[in-house]
Amino acid sequence: MNAPVPPIAPETDAPVMRTTCPYCGVGCGVLARPDGAGGTSVAGDPDHPANFGRLCSKGSALGETLGLATRLLHPMARGGDGRMARVEWDTAIGQIAQAFGQTIERHGPDAVAFYLSGQLLTEDYYAANKLAKGFLGTANVDTNSRLCMASSVAGHRRAFGSDTVPGVYADLDEADLVVLVGSNAAWCHPILFRRLEAARAGRGTKLVVIDPRRTATGDEADLFLPVNPGKDTVLFAGLLAWLADHEALDHAYIDAHTSGFAQALASARAMAPDIEQIARETGIPTADLVEFYTLFTTHERAVTCYSQGVNQSAQGTDKVNAILNVHLATGRIGRPGMGPFSLTGQPNAMGGREVGGLANQLAAHMTFTPADIDRVRRFWRAPRMAAREGLKAVEMFEAVAAGRIKALWIMGTNPAVSLPQAASAARALGSLDFLVVSENVATNDTVSCRPHLVLPALAWGEKDGTVTNSERRISRQRAFLPAPGEARADWWAMAQVGRRLGFDEAFAWRSAADVFREHAALSGFENDGSRDFDLGGLASLDDAAFDLLAPVQWPVRSEGDTADKRFFANGRFFTPDRRARFVAPMAARLATEVGTDVPFILNTGRIRDQWHTMTRTGLSPRLGAHLPVPFVEIHPSDAAQLGAEDGALVALQSAHGSAVLEARLSAGQKRGALFAPIHWSNATSSNARINDLVAAVTDPVSGQPESKAMPVRAAVLPVRFRGFILSRAAVADLPALWWAKVAVEGGEGYLIATDQEPDEWRHHAAAILGTRDYAEYVDAPGGMYRAAAFDDAGALVGAVFLSPGGARASWDGLKARLAARTLSSTGRRHLLSGRGDDRAAASGPLVCACFAVSTSQIDAALAAEPGADVQRLGQMLRAGTNCGSCVPELRKLIQRRAPADLATVGVLA
Ligand SMILES: Nc1nc2c(c(=O)[nH]1)N[C@H]1C(S)=C(S)[C@@H](COP(=O)(O)OP(=O)(O)OC[C@H]3O[C@@H](n4cnc5c(=O)[nH]c(N)nc54)[C@H](O)[C@@H]3O)O[C@H]1N2
Ligand SMILES: Nc1nc2c(c(=O)[nH]1)N[C@H]1C(S)=C(S)[C@@H](COP(=O)(O)OP(=O)(O)OC[C@H]3O[C@@H](n4cnc5c(=O)[nH]c(N)nc54)[C@H](O)[C@@H]3O)O[C@H]1N2
Ligand code: SF4
Ligand SMILES: [Mo]
Numbered sequence: 001m002n003a004p005v006p007p008i009a010p011e012t013d014a015p016v017m018r019t020t021c022p023y024c025g026v027g028c029g030v031l032a033r034p035d036g037a038g039g040t041s042v043a044g045d046p047d048h049p050a051n052f053g054r055l056c057s058k059g060s061a062l063g064e065t066l067g068l069a070t071r072l073l074h075p076m077a078r079g080g081d082g083r084m085a086r087v088e089w090d091t092a093i094g095q096i097a098q099a100f101g102q103t104i105e106r107h108g109p110d111a112v113a114f115y116l117s118g119q120l121l122t123e124d125y126y127a128a129n130k131l132a133k134g135f136l137g138t139a140n141v142d143t144n145s146r147l148c149m150a151s152s153v154a155g156h157r158r159a160f161g162s163d164t165v166p167g168v169y170a171d172l173d174e175a176d177l178v179v180l181v182g183s184n185a186a187w188c189h190p191i192l193f194r195r196l197e198a199a200r201a202g203r204g205t206k207l208v209v210i211d212p213r214r215t216a217t218g219d220e221a222d223l224f225l226p227v228n229p230g231k232d233t234v235l236f237a238g239l240l241a242w243l244a245d246h247e248a249l250d251h252a253y254i255d256a257h258t259s260g261f262a263q264a265l266a267s268a269r270a271m272a273p274d275i276e277q278i279a280r281e282t283g284i285p286t287a288d289l290v291e292f293y294t295l296f297t298t299h300e301r302a303v304t305c306y307s308q309g310v311n312q313s314a315q316g317t318d319k320v321n322a323i324l325n326v327h328l329a330t331g332r333i334g335r336p337g338m339g340p341f342s343l344t345g346q347p348n349a350m351g352g353r354e355v356g357g358l359a360n361q362l363a364a365h366m367t368f369t370p371a372d373i374d375r376v377r378r379f380w381r382a383p384r385m386a387a388r389e390g391l392k393a394v395e396m397f398e399a400v401a402a403g404r405i406k407a408l409w410i411m412g413t414n415p416a417v418s419l420p421q422a423a424s425a426a427r428a429l430g431s432l433d434f435l436v437v438s439e440n441v442a443t444n445d446t447v448s449c450r451p452h453l454v455l456p457a458l459a460w461g462e463k464d465g466t467v468t469n470s471e472r473r474i475s476r477q478r479a480f481l482p483a484p485g486e487a488r489a490d491w492w493a494m495a496q497v498g499r500r501l502g503f504d505e506a507f508a509w510r511s512a513a514d515v516f517r518e519h520a521a522l523s524g525f526e527n528d529g530s531r532d533f534d535l536g537g538l539a540s541l542d543d544a545a546f547d548l549l550a551p552v553q554w555p556v557r558s559e560g561d562t563a564d565k566r567f568f569a570n571g572r573f574f575t576p577d578r579r580a581r582f583v584a585p586m587a588a589r590l591a592t593e594v595g596t597d598v599p600f601i602l603n604t605g606r607i608r609d610q611w612h613t614m615t616r617t618g619l620s621p622r623l624g625a626h627l628p629v630p631f632v633e634i635h636p637s638d639a640a641q642l643g644a645e646d647g648a649l650v651a652l653q654s655a656h657g658s659a660v661l662e663a664r665l666s667a668g669q670k671r672g673a674l675f676a677p678i679h680w681s682n683a684t685s686s687n688a689r690i691n692d693l694v695a696a697v698t699d700p701v702s703g704q705p706e707s708k709a710m711p712v713r714a715a716v717l718p719v720r721f722r723g724f725i726l727s728r729a730a731v732a733d734l735p736a737l738w739w740a741k742v743a744v745e746g747g748e749g750y751l752i753a754t755d756q757e758p759d760e761w762r763h764h765a766a767a768i769l770g771t772r773d774y775a776e777y778v779d780a781p782g783g784m785y786r787a788a789a790f791d792d793a794g795a796l797v798g799a800v801f802l803s804p805g806g807a808r809a810s811w812d813g814l815k816a817r818l819a820a821r822t823l824s825s826t827g828r829r830h831l832l833s834g835r836g837d838d839r840a841a842a843s844g845p846l847v848c849a850c851f852a853v854s855t856s857q858i859d860a861a862l863a864a865e866p867g868a869d870v871q872r873l874g875q876m877l878r879a880g881t882n883c884g885s886c887v888p889e890l891r892k893l894i895q896r897r898a899p900a901d902l903a904t905v906g907v908l909a
Contacts, residue, residue: 029047179208592706725799
């Protein structure tokens with residue numbers, strides 16, 4: 001158990017635990033205080049150097065996601081009848097050891113594999129790699145980071161000889177120019193973005209955003225460059241040539257510390273011969289190109305942050321190197337306020353890279369060279385070292401489908417949703433001889449793929465260990481809740497399997513601290529500065545020191561190492577000749593081109609208040625209120641051509657699958673481009689799993705899939721009725737044509753579409769609302785159906801509402817009623833009339849998730865005070881004053897109302 005952390009709120013007796021947010025790679029410190037009755041309050045840790053007390057909407061809502069209702073609490077095994085039944089942990093461990101052991105005996109070590117996640121703790125990740133690469137003899141260990149950071153890893157290794165993120169967050173405070181490439185940081189790294197906004201307010205930092213669509217982040221930019229999908233390489237090749245032509249190169253740095261410059265410049269010139277050609281290819285107006293190039297030329301303190309718009313593409317590694325090239329050519333790397341900066345997505349994307357979680361890496365940032373293999377073998381005293389790289393995620397699932405991989409252990413990821421060609425991936429899982437899934441939740445699309453065994457893993461608040469954020473800072477995740485049911489740490493389960501296979505000594509860890517010390521020791525083993533990753537100074541922490549470990553950035557080469565944590569200021573890299581390498585960019589082409597039958601290009605990504613496949617954020621009513629349904633963003637002119645009004649259902653179809661999504665008209669889209677979120681799965685919607693459409697095409701260097709440019713066609717899906725269902729309990733087997741599930745206060749909500757007549761819905765409603773008393777209103781000719789059920793106290797417990805037409809009806813009034821738990825008799829009477837409680841009914845979409853402030857409240861405030869700015873809105877409604885994630889949207893609402901010259905607003909402090 002953890003030693004109690006020094007008291008943080010001395011005025012109360014409640015134990016407060018310092019821990020780390022389990023969502024994005026910003027890695028914010030969290031103070032968690034369980035109330036002893038199943039609830040937990042959370043707040044930002046004012047002393048954590050990633051967030052200094054702030055949390056975004058997702059972090060703030062963590063307390064709402066800790067319930068046990070959806071959790072997997074016991075190991076379950078599939079019996080002969082196909083049903084899952086409880087088994088003892090001991091039996092489960094025996095089954096895995098036997099299945100993996102026998103498969104290796106019969107088919108060799110490469111017939112088994114592990115598919116892991118950047119949401120595992122470093123200790124879990126370390127255990128998996130040691131087991132597979134040292135003791136089972138296979139490097140078939142890959143992770144969802146392949147879908148996330150692999151191109152950055154590959155780009156770093158090509159340029160630096162190591163997978164090193166050179167900079168630190170403080171560089172954003174000290175920069176004069178920040179360029180965000182393929183990053184919607186306002187939504188995906190919100191607290192880091194707020195830090196950047198604060199720096200802009202203080203120092204006037206210029207912000208350039210490069211993205212094919214205008215996002216909440218793009219809205220905040222001084223200069224927004226709407227690059228054509230995939231054309232970042234051309235844009236940065238053009239910048240390299242421009243720097244050369246405008247005498248902005250650092251020749252001394254290039255000569256002393258790099259190689260390959262002349263060739264890279266020649267290739268860049270060939271790719272981007274003149275500004276008109278660059279404008280044509282990138283779709284960026286010439287004047288804006290010149291402005292960007294000039295800004296970069298004249299601002300030495302420049303940081304270029306990049307994320308999935310760069311990584312997730314068929315030429316992602318070249319995009320990364322095109323960015324690294326311009327920083328190397330100007331010597332702007334490793335010094336305060338300058339450098340390239342890969343923003344990592346998951347809370348422990350970096351930790352996974354540190355332990356060698358990718359199939360082409362070995363532990364502690366070593367690779368599959370004979371010397372490294374031998375070093376790791378000696379350290380582990382490994383009987384069966386993997387001798388070569390293993391299969392990368394997409395190849396791994398191809399090998400599963402082809403029957404070459406026969407036993408697979410999935411841990412902390414939901415590949416049936418997140419892999420490209422998700423339906424094929426799910427089918428492949430069903431064909432395995434042995435599939436084990438370690439999960440927090442009892443059901444999701446992967447758990448539905450008929451695993452032989454599912455294992456209950458500890459979740460956030462229960463697990464204990466370390467994670468590393470985007471700036472290489474290691475923070476503790478500490479347990480503040482007891483392990484529920486029979487849930488166990490992932491590292492523990494793997495260590496048990498290792499021991500069952502006969503490797504007692506190698507897997508004798510008693511705690512996360514034991515695993516961490518071994519990991520730290522390996523990083524320092526025969527290192528002497530030859531490898532970037534070094535935690536040698538933490539290798540002998542005792543248990544108490546591990547429990548109290550304060551956030552610390554690597555490298556920590558010796559105890560108390562306080563050297564500057566930036567890399568490469570000294571110009572010494574980790575290549576054999578210690579010089580950085582320029583990489584000549586290759587022609588930038590999309591993997592698959594649009595055509596007449598597939599005229600749209602589908603881009604995919606994230607929304608502000610949901611996390612990936614929604615197994616956790618999907619439980620929070622507050623987070624569900626911002627963007628409740630799966631949608632597709634479409635340019636108004638394209639929508640007009642399709643005949644799609646805002647809110648209509650649109651069917652997308654690709655060569656691989658289809659989805660039905662609600663149209664959101666947005667002038668921020670390019671013509672011919674669509675954007676859809678990745679979050680919905682078959683568990684949360686009838687037909688919105690976006691990766692069913694996305695082809696499994698990968699970058700040739702990194703193996704990362706192209707997730708952001710899939711050719712599709714689109715058509716309006718005519719439906720006769722739209723409506724919703726509200727229910728205290730989840731509803732199984734919805735009889736609707738289309739549905740999406742939304743967490744609502746007091747129960748579950750479903751937004752639905754149907755072609756069935758009101759009369760048919762009378763039967764469905766009876767089944768959904770059960771035997772309880774309910775009132776009905778049927779207007780068959782008018783196409784209206786409404787039913788509402790009440791409990792003995794008269795409170796609303798369920799409702800089914802349908803109305804004719806293709807647009808979604810507002811459900812805010814009814815939602816408020818379900819939450820209320822009591823209802824006046826007038827309220828009940830009004831309910832079926834659809835009039836509802838006016839205040840609640842008029843609330844409209846939620847903008848500020850922290851204080852539940854809706855669009856209509858904001859509109860009302862702006863009507864009352866037309867000159868109100870963001871700060872004033874904060875005073876009036878509290879909107880935007882907590883996490884600030886909604887500030888860009890507030891600004892937009894203000895701009896929409898205000899004449900252009902009134903639209904300037906201050907930045908929140
Ligand atoms: N709210 C929220 N935050 C998250 C997550 C979440 O699920 N929800 N997930 C976390 C994880 S794991 C990750 S990896 C990060 C991802 O963080 P981001 O990378 O910021 O998020 P995405 O929405 O995937 O994609 C970023 C942008 O790339 C743009 N893009 C698409 N194609 C191109 C292109 O060719 N060039 C350029 N320049 N841009 C392009 C997209 O339009 C999109 O706006 O977010 C993390 N934070
Ligand atoms: N088209 C398209 N596809 C994408 C992306 C995209 O932008 N576009 N983005 C890609 C990226 S960057 C990412 S990171 C992936 C994310 O995709 P996934 O990793 O598949 O998404 P999650 O929902 O985070 O899945 C994590 C699962 O692990 C469980 N879990 C959480 N913590 C633990 C734990 O400690 N132990 C165990 N055993 N289980 C745990 C959760 O309940 C959940 O089911 O999606 C990728 N796929
Ligand atoms: S920015 Fe938000 S999601 Fe990311 S670590 Fe901080 S609180 Fe968590
Ligand atoms: Mo990610």
